[in-house]
Amino acid sequence: MAGEITVRQFLDAYRPAYDAVKATGRQRGIKAYEDLFAVADRTDDMQEAQLIIEREGMTLRLTTEDAIEINEETLAKLDPLDEVTTVSTLLNLDIYRNAKSVEDITYRASLLDIQVQRLTAKGKLKIFLAASLADKLIAYDKAKRLLREWPDEVKAKAALSAMAGQRAAVRELVSIIEEEVDLKADEIFDDQFFMVNMLAPQNIDAYGRTKKTMHPDAVKAYREMTEEILSDMTLTEILMREQQNAMVYAI
């Protein structure tokens, strides 16, 4: 009908946005636009075109597909288990993957800044607590070893006191870890981010996907020492028990 725009003309309104996405080379975003433009090949009827667009959620996909790809690309460069650097990317991915409407995105994006602050702080706290636990377990192990070497009575007694002190400190620290980062004693070493931060990690690549760490068997020693510390064994019983997983110190 004269004066009425065609489906193709209607969809051409999306061309400038498409050109901008196409210039980035991001395939999911490009496909979302191309699927939309292809509606003009499926029907000449404007109402039918609107029905197709609505049924297939095409306008929302213009926003979500490109955002998902941007965040997936970012995540692929990062250590996906790093609870500090991935916070914003993972939250964004969750928003765009689960959005049912533009308003869902607006609502959840409005929560994002504060959520990122809180989760990043929690991640940093986990790093601090993991490093602190490793330090105290190493100090405990050293005190135990010095006592068993028995240089003389004075040093042996001081080592026993240090061992008792580190035992008390680790017990308290395990309580703090549960209170602050929701990890119970038996969960600490299965939490990948916590575990890796007990191994003094140093990033090898810029994004931390590969790290130089202590020997992974150190985790077995940490676990065994923690179980020993939390047990009801007396100090003598501990000293008379040979650790199955001997400590592996850093080179």
Place this chain on the structure above:
Amino acid sequence: MSSIDKSIELYELIIKRLEASGNAPYQLAAYKGSLECIKDCATTEEATAKLAASPWYTAVAQGLKLDEMGARRRAALELGQEDVAAAYEAKMKEVEADYLKAWDTSYQEGISQMALAHMKAEEDALAARIKSIEDRVAGLDKADTGDISSDWEEVKAHKDEIKAIGRNELARLRRGSAVCNAPEDNTGKYSFSDIREEAF
């Protein structure tokens, strides 16, 4: 399918989507009202004329803006940012009365200032909390070891056995390093390569 039937189906699809979202009550009401308005029309021409004469004519555009502000208001409430929520509520009342006011965005500057203040307060609160935990952990080094005199007597009585166990364990101590590799995604686990070991 007739033209009016297609219009009705389109409205029904939009209503279904907005209901699923739960974050778009104004648009939902606008589409429901519009559908009610046109559902008995025989042609799209009649429906267009009837809608144009109804309050629903501008309701969808108005709803779009109100839902955006409503989503932001709900988020502010959830975060305990009462001032931000109140600012959105005031603007929403203004837009409800006159939807052209939605395009006056000067109110956003005040909200941005409030949001920044909340971010700063949050940052300060988190820093204070972390500092208190760090202090608590630092204080663990001064933990009371209690009376170890009875332990000491017992340990002394087993001195030779303890030393023997120490020698066995010392022989098994090592030094080492590794390269830790991140998994593909956050459901995976770290793997280790280039594992080096040497005697303690």
